[in-house]
Amino acid sequence: MGRFAYHGPKLVFSGRMMTELKIIELLARWAPDKAPGMVRGIGDDCAIFRPRPREDLLFTTDLLVEDVHFRRTTHTAGDCGHKTLARGLSDIAAMGGRPRFCLLSLAVGKGLDQRWVEGFYKGLLELARETGCPLAGGDLAHADQTAADIIVCGAVPRGKALRRDTARPGDGVFVTGALGVSALGLATGKGLPWRRHLRPEPRLAAGLALRRLGASAAMDLSDGLSIDLHRLAKASGVAAMLNGDLPAFEGATLAQALHGGEDYELLFTLGARKKAPLALAGLPVTRIGRIIEGPPGQVRVPGGILQPLGYDHFRK
Amino acid sequence: MGRFAYHGPKLVFSGRMMTELKIIELLARWAPDKAPGMVRGIGDDCAIFRPRPREDLLFTTDLLVEDVHFRRTTHTAGDCGHKTLARGLSDIAAMGGRPRFCLLSLAVGKGLDQRWVEGFYKGLLELARETGCPLAGGDLAHADQTAADIIVCGAVPRGKALRRDTARPGDGVFVTGALGVSALGLATGKGLPWRRHLRPEPRLAAGLALRRLGASAAMDLSDGLSIDLHRLAKASGVAAMLNGDLPAFEGATLAQALHGGEDYELLFTLGARKKAPLALAGLPVTRIGRIIEGPPGQVRVPGGILQPLGYDHFRK
Numbered sequence: 001m002g003r004f005a006y007h008g009p010k011l012v013f014s015g016r017m018m019t020e021l022k023i024i025e026l027l028a029r030w031a032p033d034k035a036p037g038m039v040r041g042i043g044d045d046c047a048i049f050r051p052r053p054r055e056d057l058l059f060t061t062d063l064l065v066e067d068v069h070f071r072r073t074t075h076t077a078g079d080c081g082h083k084t085l086a087r088g089l090s091d092i093a094a095m096g097g098r099p100r101f102c103l104l105s106l107a108v109g110k111g112l113d114q115r116w117v118e119g120f121y122k123g124l125l126e127l128a129r130e131t132g133c134p135l136a137g138g139d140l141a142h143a144d145q146t147a148a149d150i151i152v153c154g155a156v157p158r159g160k161a162l163r164r165d166t167a168r169p170g171d172g173v174f175v176t177g178a179l180g181v182s183a184l185g186l187a188t189g190k191g192l193p194w195r196r197h198l199r200p201e202p203r204l205a206a207g208l209a210l211r212r213l214g215a216s217a218a219m220d221l222s223d224g225l226s227i228d229l230h231r232l233a234k235a236s237g238v239a240a241m242l243n244g245d246l247p248a249f250e251g252a253t254l255a256q257a258l259h260g261g262e263d264y265e266l267l268f269t270l271g272a273r274k275k276a277p278l279a280l281a282g283l284p285v286t287r288i289g290r291i292i293e294g295p296p297g298q299v300r301v302p303g304g305i306l307q308p309l310g311y312d313h314f315r316k
Numbered sequence: 317m318g319r320f321a322y323h324g325p326k327l328v329f330s331g332r333m334m335t336e337l338k339i340i341e342l343l344a345r346w347a348p349d350k351a352p353g354m355v356r357g358i359g360d361d362c363a364i365f366r367p368r369p370r371e372d373l374l375f376t377t378d379l380l381v382e383d384v385h386f387r388r389t390t391h392t393a394g395d396c397g398h399k400t401l402a403r404g405l406s407d408i409a410a411m412g413g414r415p416r417f418c419l420l421s422l423a424v425g426k427g428l429d430q431r432w433v434e435g436f437y438k439g440l441l442e443l444a445r446e447t448g449c450p451l452a453g454g455d456l457a458h459a460d461q462t463a464a465d466i467i468v469c470g471a472v473p474r475g476k477a478l479r480r481d482t483a484r485p486g487d488g489v490f491v492t493g494a495l496g497v498s499a500l501g502l503a504t505g506k507g508l509p510w511r512r513h514l515r516p517e518p519r520l521a522a523g524l525a526l527r528r529l530g531a532s533a534a535m536d537l538s539d540g541l542s543i544d545l546h547r548l549a550k551a552s553g554v555a556a557m558l559n560g561d562l563p564a565f566e567g568a569t570l571a572q573a574l575h576g577g578e579d580y581e582l583l584f585t586l587g588a589r590k591k592a593p594l595a596l597a598g599l600p601v602t603r604i605g606r607i608i609e610g611p612p613g614q615v616r617v618p619g620g621i622l623q624p625l626g627y628d629h630f631r632k
Contacts, residue, residue: 058362
């Protein structure tokens with residue numbers, strides 16, 4: 001809803017009562033509801049949005065669950081807020097969209113205090129401001145375990161959304177950036193890879209560039225190349241052949257680059273007649289293979305078939 | 317997202333592995349993604365929606381958390397699915413909207429089996445079909461505790477959404493139906509009140525009728541009349557005076573009618589010059605008071621000031 005309604009017992013933070021009203025006042029200060037097309041943001045039963053003519057709207061939802069997607073001991077409140085929105089924005093980027101607004105449903109886990117809640121919103125709203133994606137509403141509840149559900153609305157010119165079911169045999173297969181960085185960060189807990197794991201960057205500018213370039217299909221790499229390419233190929237009714245050229249992040253193993261999740265780079269295909277770009281919005285682009293006819297979803301590598309292991313693999 | 321992506325360990329149900337793919341196949345069977353305006357539903361990074369000209373879109377999100385909003389021991393999986401969507405639809409009804417589509421993020425709690433997940437979706441999709449609100453996407457995860465977040469998109473003619481911040485002194489205050497039925501059901505656990513507690517009915521037809529009637533303000537009664545009227549008055553910068561006429565459900569106490577949550581009836585105001593309806597879409601309408609000038613949010617009753625106790629009051 002546009003309102004942040006709070007159902008259930010009062011949130012008690014470090015012995016202090018934090019009422020719904022207090023949280024909404026805090027949000028209204030931080031998240032002004034005026035944005036292009038936003039008739040009414042936080043404060044009513046629903047947010048009211050006026051679409052522009054000749055645009056399609058994109059909608060994505062992403063859950064971030066405590067001890068599944070993050071741990072209190074390793075992720076600050078701000079990291080959690082950032083990551084929650086970044087995951088949603090990455091889906092908008094994957095379809096070549098521009099963010100319009102977001103909604104957040106937050107179930108606050110036991111033992112978390114007001115500082116945590118404030119930190120969470122600060123991390124989220126900082127990224128919201130940077131990317132032009134104002135918070136227009138949501139819901140609040142308490143729970144034993146923290147769970148955040150982000151909804152992002154984006155927009156593309158009518159009929160121009162990049163999809164994953166439109167790759168065709170003969171297309172080249174490409175990725176932006178370097179792979180395995182998040183898995184490497186998760187394994188080592190330090191340096192740039194760890195920071196990238198905590199604060200992934202949605203590839204919005206690259207997504208826009210891809211749409212203008214006329215990519216034949218695209219998706220984001222959220223669960224790992226092996227499973228995500230399998231999904232793209234399956235949705236398109238085609239197979240894919242990797243050429244062995246993989247832009248692994250320095251220090252990442254081949255397995256991390258192939259199966260590591262949460263890189264949030266873009267995976268895309270491009271018709272054979274299109275000139276492949278060397279970079280998109282400052283990100284290097286690597287041709288990693290091509291689309292071929294074959295069993296839908298099959299991903300071949302020199303000498304065999306790649307199993308879609310993906311993200312699970314790295315969560316022991 | 318349009319996709320139902322599954323992040324995290326495999327869902328293991330009663331020793332059986334239930335993969336993301338299996339759940340998506342099941343959903344694709346049950347939730348065909350073709351609906352007016354839906355270019356692409358389940359299956360991609362985002363759902364793609366093409367708005368109609370001259371319409372505003374409404375967005376609401378509602379969390380349903382295990383042991384906060386429902387218990388496994390009292391609510392069947394189907395009840396949970398129904399209630400999840402009903403709560404979102406009630407917000408659309410409150411603004412005079414027609415449902416367009418919904419998205420669902422579901423964190424499946426420990427120990428729940430495939431039958432539970434199927435039952436949940438069946439309950440939700442049955443109501444989705446009845447109300448013309450197809451499921452266009454969402455997200456799935458596992459968790460210790462079940463949490464469902466529903467996002468409903470609705471539509472109204474441009475500028476015609478009913479809001480809660482537009483009541484003016486002199487307006488009459490009205491409610492649809494009878495109050496306290498859900499609280500009575502929660503207290504007794506039997507009969508019609510209990511069934512209404514388990515399967516609330518969003519007042520969509522009454523909301524449409526209210527919009528056509530030209531109500532000056534409206535909201536749904538989700539947390540109890542005393543707190544919800546307080547919210548409407550506060551948002552509008554006015555006070556309200558109750559006349560002592562309260563359409564309490566037969567058998568419900570005055571406290572249940574005043575403070576009981578989850579009735580999902582509509583609370584609305586009507587300019588003094590408008591003829592008050594006796595019924596809306598088959599629901600009786602009762603004039604319960606009027607809007608007055610006074611401290612914003614204050615609700616007076618004959619002989620005093622009503623405290624906004626609302627839903628919390630009835631949770632143990």
